[in-house]
Amino acid sequence: xxxxxxxxxxxxxxxxxxxxxxxxxxxxxxxxxxxxxxxxxxxxxxxxxxxxxxxxxxxxxxxxxxxxxxxxxxxxxxxxxxxxxxxxxxxxxxxxxxxxxxxxxxxxxxxxxxxxxxxxxxxxxxxxxxxxxxxxxxxxxxxxxxxxxxxxxxxxxxxxxxxxxxxxxxxxxxxxxxxxxxxxxxxxxxxxxxxxxxxxxxxxxxxxxxxxxxxxxxxxxxxxxxxxxxxxxxxxxxxxxxxxxxxxxxxxxxxxxxxxxxxxxxxxxxxxxxxxxxxxxxxxxxxxxxxxxxxxxxxxxxxxxxxxxxxxxxxxxxxxxxxxxxxxxxxxxxxxxxxxxxxxxxxxxxxxxxxxxxxxx
Amino acid sequence: xxxxxxxxxxxxxxxxxxxxxxxxxxxxxxxxxxxxxxxxxxxxxxxxxxxxxxxxxxxxxxxxxxxxxxxxxxxxxxxxxxxxxxxxxxxxxxxxxxxxxxxxxxxxxxxxxxxxxxxxxxxxxxxxxxxxxxxxxxxxxxxxxxxxxxxxxxxxxxxxxxxxxxxxxxxxxxxxxxxxxxxxxxxxxxxxxxxxxxxxxxxxxxxxxxxxxxxxxxxxxxxxxxxxxxxxxxxxxxxxxxxxxxxxxxxxxxxxxxxxxxxxxxxxxxxxxxxxxxxxxxxxxxxxxxxxxxxxxxxxxxxxxxxxxxxxxxxxxxxxxxxxxxxxxxxxxxxxxxxxxxxxxxxxxxxxxxxxxxxxx
Numbered sequence: 001x002x003x004x005x006x007x008x009x010x011x012x013x014x015x016x017x018x019x020x021x022x023x024x025x026x027x028x029x030x031x032x033x034x035x036x037x038x039x040x041x042x043x044x045x046x047x048x049x050x051x052x053x054x055x056x057x058x059x060x061x062x063x064x065x066x067x068x069x070x071x072x073x074x075x076x077x078x079x080x081x082x083x084x085x086x087x088x089x090x091x092x093x094x095x096x097x098x099x100x101x102x103x104x105x106x107x108x109x110x111x112x113x114x115x116x117x118x119x120x121x122x123x124x125x126x127x128x129x130x131x132x133x134x135x136x137x138x139x140x141x142x143x144x145x146x147x148x149x150x151x152x153x154x155x156x157x158x159x160x161x162x163x164x165x166x167x168x169x170x171x172x173x174x175x176x177x178x179x180x181x182x183x184x185x186x187x188x189x190x191x192x193x194x195x196x197x198x199x200x201x202x203x204x205x206x207x208x209x210x211x212x213x214x215x216x217x218x219x220x221x222x223x224x225x226x227x228x229x230x231x232x233x234x235x236x237x238x239x240x241x242x243x244x245x246x247x248x249x250x251x252x253x254x255x256x257x258x259x260x261x262x263x264x265x266x267x268x269x270x271x272x273x274x275x276x277x278x279x280x281x282x283x284x285x286x287x288x289x290x291x292x293x294x295x296x297x298x299x300x301x302x303x304x305x306x307x308x309x310x311x312x313x314x315x316x317x318x319x320x321x322x323x324x325x326x327x328x329x330x331x332x333x334x335x336x337x338x339x340x341x342x343x344x345x346x347x348x349x350x351x352x353x354x355x356x357x358x359x360x361x
Numbered sequence: 362x363x364x365x366x367x368x369x370x371x372x373x374x375x376x377x378x379x380x381x382x383x384x385x386x387x388x389x390x391x392x393x394x395x396x397x398x399x400x401x402x403x404x405x406x407x408x409x410x411x412x413x414x415x416x417x418x419x420x421x422x423x424x425x426x427x428x429x430x431x432x433x434x435x436x437x438x439x440x441x442x443x444x445x446x447x448x449x450x451x452x453x454x455x456x457x458x459x460x461x462x463x464x465x466x467x468x469x470x471x472x473x474x475x476x477x478x479x480x481x482x483x484x485x486x487x488x489x490x491x492x493x494x495x496x497x498x499x500x501x502x503x504x505x506x507x508x509x510x511x512x513x514x515x516x517x518x519x520x521x522x523x524x525x526x527x528x529x530x531x532x533x534x535x536x537x538x539x540x541x542x543x544x545x546x547x548x549x550x551x552x553x554x555x556x557x558x559x560x561x562x563x564x565x566x567x568x569x570x571x572x573x574x575x576x577x578x579x580x581x582x583x584x585x586x587x588x589x590x591x592x593x594x595x596x597x598x599x600x601x602x603x604x605x606x607x608x609x610x611x612x613x614x615x616x617x618x619x620x621x622x623x624x625x626x627x628x629x630x631x632x633x634x635x636x637x638x639x640x641x642x643x644x645x646x647x648x649x650x651x652x653x654x655x656x657x658x659x660x661x662x663x664x665x666x667x668x669x670x671x672x673x674x675x676x677x678x679x680x681x682x683x684x685x686x687x688x689x690x691x692x693x694x695x696x697x698x699x700x701x702x703x704x705x706x707x708x709x710x711x712x713x714x715x716x717x718x719x720x721x722x
Contacts, residue, residue: 245650300519
């Protein structure tokens with residue numbers, strides 16, 4: 001373990017993060033749900049969706065562009081089609097609410113589609129897709145982000161790297177879930193290459209004028225490329241329209257920069273689809289067949305030097321198992337959380353050895 | 362124009378292809394729908410989904426693994442959830458039928474999901490997604506193929522390059538539709554590189570033992586790689602399960618080789634989803650906003666040397682406009698169609714100058 005990281009118990013970290021959001025004005029249950037989403041992302045090895053976001057969320061609550069509401073408001077409700085206005089609440093509680101609604105409609109009608117406007121960052125999309133799968137529904141989740149990627153051949157950002165998650169019910173121990181951004185790579189990986197002084201693969205990014213680059217610095221000043229070129233671009237584009245236009249919310253550059261002006265709402269849009277397995281097939285047979293298919297992936301022939309094959313969703317599950325209930329935080333994240341605790345007057349345990357709030361570290 | 366190609370009027374080609382399928386036992390309207398699907402694919406520049414397939418379709422009808430039925434049978438009908446047994450009929454009529462059902466449920470309930478078992482090749486998925494979009498529904502279409510791709514790091518084919526198409530209603534002249542296979546590249550492009558003696562880009566394929574290759578010959582003997590690695594793999598995997606398990610049909614290697622034994626049914630599965638815009642938003646506003654978003658893509662800044670940017674679905678539309686109602690066929694396809702006409706005793710016009718059937722060329 002590096003000297004620049006701190007290992008903490010996930011349960012204690014959940015408590016700290018929940019205390020911070022309660023102190024910021026969220027109801028206790030909502031604060032806990034947000035904390036669970038962020039800490040679970042840490043356990044699953046996706047720290048970009050983890051507690052580093054606490055600073056952003058608290059800053060936006062303080063500046064008023066994120067509300068402390070626990071739920072959104074249904075503005076249209078027609079059978080399998082529901083529109084929810086999230087009112088710029090944190091995305092975790094409104095996504096929970098939206099997928100619960102989609103599942104409820106799917107149980108009643110076979111399918112449910114919930115479009116969400118005036119949404120905020122909801123963390124990892126896989127979480128809500130799995131929420132549906134646990135209820136024996138195929139779960140589909142998408143959202144839009146501000147434009148980050150050019151069209152193939154373009155030199156301007158015209159579409160977000162809008163994520164898509166799809167979970168399939170399974171009776172196996174390991175959940176089956178796809179969770180992909182529609183960019184070829186994440187900006188975080190380009191920043192890591194920049195730090196390491198390594199070139200990036202062709203196809204990850206273009207420079208600001210749209211020309212291909214393998215230089216991390218030029219890529220950072222430039223744009224992410226869509227995954228598999230026109231495929232990722234097309235997928236990102238139709239997801240943007242589905243999220244933004246079905247909800248009557250924002251799409252394209254009407255979605256604002258997440259890390260931009262904390263006073264301006266982010267204003268993204270979400271989409272949640274649930275398809276109830278029992279309306280089509282015997283759920284037990286369906287789930288057994290899905291688990292068997294994932295097993296076939298795992299036990300397929302491997303290329304030389306490859307130790308293990310993973311079915312979709314398995315890497316995050318494995319990381320969570322390996323974490324044994326502990327999260328490793330970078331020093332900068334520890335410092336941010338400690339400062340937030342001090343500012344909000346709550347105990348910074350487990351990050352300090354204080355026994356009560358108010359004991360400055 | 363190359364000496365090895367023949368240019369024919371699309372309308373006359375539609376007539377020939379329809380005559381062939383009528384002679385093979387299809388009802389006239391069904392034969393025309395199949396012909397339209399195949400000839401439209403030619404006009405749209407996707408000849409891999411065009412009239413070259415006539416030979417395969419007729420061969421399978423002759424051998425009994427494709428039926429001449431005009432429609433599938435509804436085996437389960439529960440609100441927004443319908444299961445259709447296509448009975449190994451040609452995919453074009455059963456896909457038309459399935460998407461029409463999905464749209465009808467969407468108009469009634471907000472969304473409709475139709476899963477199809479015992480299906481056959483349906484040509485280009487975009488066609489049925491656009492069928493929904495023309496009815497003011499978001500249209501989503503997927504199907505599975507036999508396994509063609511390994512998991513990342515794998516050395517065995519475990520999942521098809523299962524296509525996904527999504528169309529979004531628009532009031533613009535140019536339809537908005539994503540249509541992607543989940544492989545990074547099509548085998549056809551690898552075969553073209555082999556003919557030209559060119560290396561293929563890294564990331565398109567692996568050799569039979571799963572090791573990366575840029576040699577077309579090794580790639581042809583090996584496997585296609587998923588688009589963007591784990592993203593395309595995960596998408597292909599969940600689409601396989603959604604198509605095969607919701608329909609109670611085949612998934613994984615229970616789907617047989619399309620070009621394999623003509624006596625064994627192909628037995629793929631399809632999925633059609635329609636989401637009715639009017640259940641969520643004002644369709645006129647939705648369609649105007651979608652068209653405007655596509656316009657922004659087209660008119661965005663371009664990288665040096667790039668003449669034009671395309672929104673998803675535009676290239677096929679442009680090719681169709683440019684074709685001016687004419688299709689260019691390779692000599693081998695002309696020979697195949699002419700031989701089929703002779704064998705079935707129908708006129709080979711427009712491919713010959715005969716005025717009637719029975720005049721041998």
